[in-house]
Amino acid sequence: MGHTDVIFTVVHFDVVAALAYLVAGVFFILALRGLSSPATSQRGNRFGMIGMTIAVVTTLVTHQLASLAEIAIAIAIGGAIGWITARRIKMTDMPQLVAAFHSLVGMAAVLVGWAAYLNPIAFGIAGPDGVIETQSRVELGLGIAIGAITFSGSVIAFLKLAGKMSGAPIMLPLRHVINLGTVAAILALVGWFTQDQGFWVIAAITALSFLIGFLLIIPIGGADMPVVVSMLNSYSGWAAAAMGFTLHNTAMIITGALVGSSGAILSYIMCRAMNRSFLSVIAGGFGVDAAAAGGEAKEQRPWKRGSAEDAAFLLGEAENVIIIPGYGMAVAQAQHVLREMGDQLKARGVSVKYAIHPVAGRMPGHMNVLLAEANVPYDEVFELEDINSEFGQCDVAFIIGANDVVNPAAKTDKASPIYGMPVFDVEKAKTIMFIKRSMGGVGYAGVDNDVFYMDQTMMLLADAKKMVEDIVKALAH
Amino acid sequence: MDFISILSIFVMACFVGYYVVWSVTPALHTPLMAVTNAISSVIIVGALIASAAGGSASSKWLGLLAVVLASVNIFGGFAVTSRMLAMYKKKDR
Numbered sequence: 001m002g003h004t005d006v007i008f009t010v011v012h013f014d015v016v017a018a019l020a021y022l023v024a025g026v027f028f029i030l031a032l033r034g035l036s037s038p039a040t041s042q043r044g045n046r047f048g049m050i051g052m053t054i055a056v057v058t059t060l061v062t063h064q065l066a067s068l069a070e071i072a073i074a075i076a077i078g079g080a081i082g083w084i085t086a087r088r089i090k091m092t093d094m095p096q097l098v099a100a101f102h103s104l105v106g107m108a109a110v111l112v113g114w115a116a117y118l119n120p121i122a123f124g125i126a127g128p129d130g131v132i133e134t135q136s137r138v139e140l141g142l143g144i145a146i147g148a149i150t151f152s153g154s155v156i157a158f159l160k161l162a163g164k165m166s167g168a169p170i171m172l173p174l175r176h177v178i179n180l181g182t183v184a185a186i187l188a189l190v191g192w193f194t195q196d197q198g199f200w201v202i203a204a205i206t207a208l209s210f211l212i213g214f215l216l217i218i219p220i221g222g223a224d225m226p227v228v229v230s231m232l233n234s235y236s237g238w239a240a241a242a243m244g245f246t247l248h249n250t251a252m253i254i255t256g257a258l259v260g261s262s263g264a265i266l267s268y269i270m271c272r273a274m275n276r277s278f279l280s281v282i283a284g285g286f287g288v289d290a291a292a293a294g295g296e297a298k299e300q301r302p303w304k305r306g307s308a309e310d311a312a313f314l315l316g317e318a319e320n321v322i323i324i325p326g327y328g329m330a331v332a333q334a335q336h337v338l339r340e341m342g343d344q345l346k347a348r349g350v351s352v353k354y355a356i357h358p359v360a361g362r363m364p365g366h367m368n369v370l371l372a373e374a375n376v377p378y379d380e381v382f383e384l385e386d387i388n389s390e391f392g393q394c395d396v397a398f399i400i401g402a403n404d405v406v407n408p409a410a411k412t413d414k415a416s417p418i419y420g421m422p423v424f425d426v427e428k429a430k431t432i433m434f435i436k437r438s439m440g441g442v443g444y445a446g447v448d449n450d451v452f453y454m455d456q457t458m459m460l461l462a463d464a465k466k467m468v469e470d471i472v473k474a475l476a477h
Numbered sequence: 478m479d480f481i482s483i484l485s486i487f488v489m490a491c492f493v494g495y496y497v498v499w500s501v502t503p504a505l506h507t508p509l510m511a512v513t514n515a516i517s518s519v520i521i522v523g524a525l526i527a528s529a530a531g532g533s534a535s536s537k538w539l540g541l542l543a544v545v546l547a548s549v550n551i552f553g554g555f556a557v558t559s560r561m562l563a564m565y566k567k568k569d570r
Contacts, residue, residue, distance in 0.1 A: 018478075021522075028516045029493055035501045035509050038565035045508075045558050048516050052551055059522045063529040067537065071528050074541045078548025085549070086556035091564075094507060094557075101514045101554055104546045108520050111543035115527035115536040122530030123523075135480060233510050240517045241487060247526070248478045252519050254490040259513040261494030266506060358503065365506030372504075372564040379568055383503050 013062065018250065020058040025254030027051030032258060038378050055251045091373040092330050095229060095362040096161040102232045103154035106213075109147025109239035110206060113140050116246060117202055125246060134194050136246055141190035143242030144202065145209040150235040152213030157228050160217075161362055167222030175219060176283070182212045220281065223327070223404075225362045226270045227281045234263025266364050273358035273384075275410075275420035303439070306458035308470030311433055314458075315341075316475060318395035318431075320351045322387065324424055325367050326360045328401020328435075332464035335374040338400065341468055342376065344475045353390070354381040355424060357405035388425055397429035399451075400464050403436075407449045416447055432457040435464050508561045515554025521547035 028051045034044015060071070089097050117140060120126035125136035132140070159165035172178065186208050193201045220228050241256020243249075271278050315321060323342065329335060342352045354376060360367045371381055391397060399406055409416040410423045426432050432451060438461055439452070451457055460467050501509050524547055527540025 024519070025490070028519070029497060031512060031516060032494070032497045032501065032509070035505045035512070037502060038505065038562070038567075041505060041508065041562045041565070042559065045512060045555060045562060048512055048558075049555050052516065052519065052555075055519050055522055056525065059525045060529075063526060064531070067528055067541075070541055071525060071544060074528070074544040075548045078545040078550075079552040082549035082551065082553025083556050086553040086560060089557065091561075094511075094561075097553075097557065098507075098510050098514060101511075101550050104550045105514065105517050105520065108518065108524060108543040108546040108550075111539045111546070112520055112523035112527060115533075115539040115543065116523065118539070119527065119530055119533035119536035122532055122536070123526060229510065233513060236517045237513065240520045243520055243523050245483060245487070247523055248483060249522055250483075250486055252522060253483060253487045254493075255516050255519045257487050257490030258494040258497070259517040261491050262498040262509060262513050265495065265498045266510070269503075269506075356503075363507060363510065365504060365509070368504040369507045369561055369564070372561070372566070375564075375566065377568040378504055378565045381504060 017058050017062045020054055021249055021251035022254075024051040024055040024058070024251040027054065028251075028255050028258060032262065051251070091370055092333060093162070094369060095225065095366060096158050098363060099154050099158040099161055099229055099232065102229075102236050103151050103158060105236040106147045106150025106152075106154060106232075106239060109236075109243055110144050110151060112243055113144035113147060113246075114202070114206075116140060116243075123247060132197055137194050137197070138190060139242055139246040141193045141202070141205055143239060143246060145186050145190065145205055146235055146242055147239040148206050148209030149213035149216070150232055150239055152210045153217045153228075153235070154213075154232045156214055156217040157225065157232060160222060161225060161229075167225075169221040170218040172215070172219070175215065179212065179215055182208055182215065186212065216282065219283075222362070223359070224274075224281050226359050226364055226366075227267050227274075227278070229363045230263050230266035230270055231282075232263070234260050234267060237261070237263055270359055270364060273422060275418070275422070301453040303453050303459055304457065306433070306460055308460070308462075308467060309474045310458065311460055311467075312471045312474030314431055314433075315345055315350070315396055315398070315471065316348055318345075318350055320353075320390070320394045321345060321396045321398055322353050322355050322391065322394050322429070323398045323400065324355045324357075324402050324406060324426070325371070325400050326357075326402025326405065327362060327366075328403075328437075328464055330361055330366065330370055330401070332401065334400060334465040334468050335370045335376075337465055337468045337472060339371070339374040339376050341472050341475065342380075344472060348475075352380065353387060355384065355387045356381060357384050357402070357422075357424065360402060360405060384422060384424065391425045391428040394429040396431045396433060397424070397426040398433045398435075399426065400435045400468070403449060404447070406451055407447065409447060409450060418447060426451060427454060430456060433460055434458070435460045435462070435467050437461065437463065504565070505562075508558050511554055511558040511561065515551055515558065518547040518550040518554065521551065 237259025
């Protein structure tokens with residue numbers, strides 16, 4: 001007796017663990033499914049937490065717990081840092097927080113890859129002689145490479161988003177040749193790794209991958225960040241999936257695939273909203289050439305300046321107002337006072353709606369979060385395609401901190417760098433109010449905007465928050 | 478599990494991800510990124526295996542460091558998602 005029983009128990013235990021990981025994976029699917037509506041989203045988030053708990057507990061009970069105390073301390077340290085950061089972070093800083101979190105996933109993947117390389121027997125990817133299986137070497141090499149790219153790319157994205165590094169594209173000469181060469185070298189080294197399990201091979205893969213992540217992101221400008229953040233989100237998923245292949249773990253594979261496709265879809269949505277191909281965003285440098293071209297074509301055209309009192313009067317008399325927020329609103333932190341203005345107008349019987357362009361802000365859904373933070377009900381906030389037909393019946397289009405997304409050149413001027421980008425039809429509104437710091441800056445794409453000079457346009461030149469505060473005061477009288 | 482079974486799960490999960498993510502409302506794209514961030518830290522499973530295993534001290538320490546990083550993400554990611562989602566409210570009148 002004994003021997004067969006033990007084997008049975010072990011097999012049985014493995015099956016239970018595999019099933020538990022599968023259940024965790026299903027909970028992760030339900031977590032994303034919950035986000036289809038704000039009403040079910042909190043429940044979705046809880047499903048995510050349940051899935052994670054199942055995955056962690058399963059791993060702990062199926063492995064020897066020699067170092068449980070150390071593990072508990074590690075989780076406590078990390079958990080405390082994460083929880084406190086999440087409590088304290090300002091909503092306007094959300095893009096850089098997400099970038100920072102992406103970098104951690106990338107780094108964790110690199111560390112796990114290295115740990116598996118140094119102790120392959122514990123991960124079940126090598127025989128007793130310590131020689132790693134060929135297939136596992138490919139998975140390990142790719143996992144480390146993707147993790148390292150996610151890490152260094154996200155660090156650059158974080159620095160750019162947090163303003164600790166210039167958001168302007170940094171262009172190296174011959175960068176496409178350097179980038180393609182580096183990628184080819186990484187793939188060649190992964191091939192080499194299948195033949196030679198040597199330390200320097202995996203070290204070289206790691207070093208070159210850190211380098212390429214850095215090189216890929218530095219030429220990409222600030223307003224292309226929604227694509228970059230989505231792309232890095234996708235990479236962090238593929239890194240987790242690659243590690244899942246190494247560990248034969250279904251929870252990691254399912255999650256990796258979910259996160260990978262999620263990031264890829266968001267990147268696609270962002271690119272489509274700018275009418276640019278993914279490759280042209282990755283190639284970088286947008287806004288540099290255009291700014292130079294726009295500079296020459298500029299001419300003096302008449303425009304009208306309005307005061308906060310003028311704006312308050314017209315807004316008060318209006319029936320339908322559509323507010324279009326952009327990144328400038330986030331910079332000026334004007335979302336709260338903007339909601340106050342909306343409340344005052346609603347109290348006077350004015351219909352107020354918010355219109356959000358997919359690429360407004362620095363990450364997908366950035367404006368929605370800021371408006372939600374300011375207590376704007378989500379059923380007053382509309383997406384581009386849902387509201388664009390309403391500008392014809394709109395009395396005031398109120399543009400705050402947006403520019404390129406209302407530029408009619410995207411519809412008419414084939415030479416414009418933003419031609420083909422879907423934009424709001426603000427020119428159909430009876431009155432356009434355009435809050436802008438000065439007449440100088442011309443948006444990210446560096447192109448002049450005909451809306452400034454239209455007969456029905458009133459330019460409100462001031463800091464966005466200050467101007468809206470003044471309008472609120474004037475409305476109160 | 479053999480490679481083909483794992484690959485099948487992966488490919489199917491990509492399709493599930495594709496359809497599930499398209500159904501996410503654009504208003505929740507930022508929480509989507511935050512929560513995907515949190516769940517991709519399931520990589521902590523690998524970190525725990527490394528931390529728990531004997532045989533290599535360096536592997537164990539790398540594993541523990543990865544546990545710290547992944548925990549930052551798990552707790553931070555779920556907490557920030559929940560904080561954001563709590564702000565989305567319907568009109569109350």
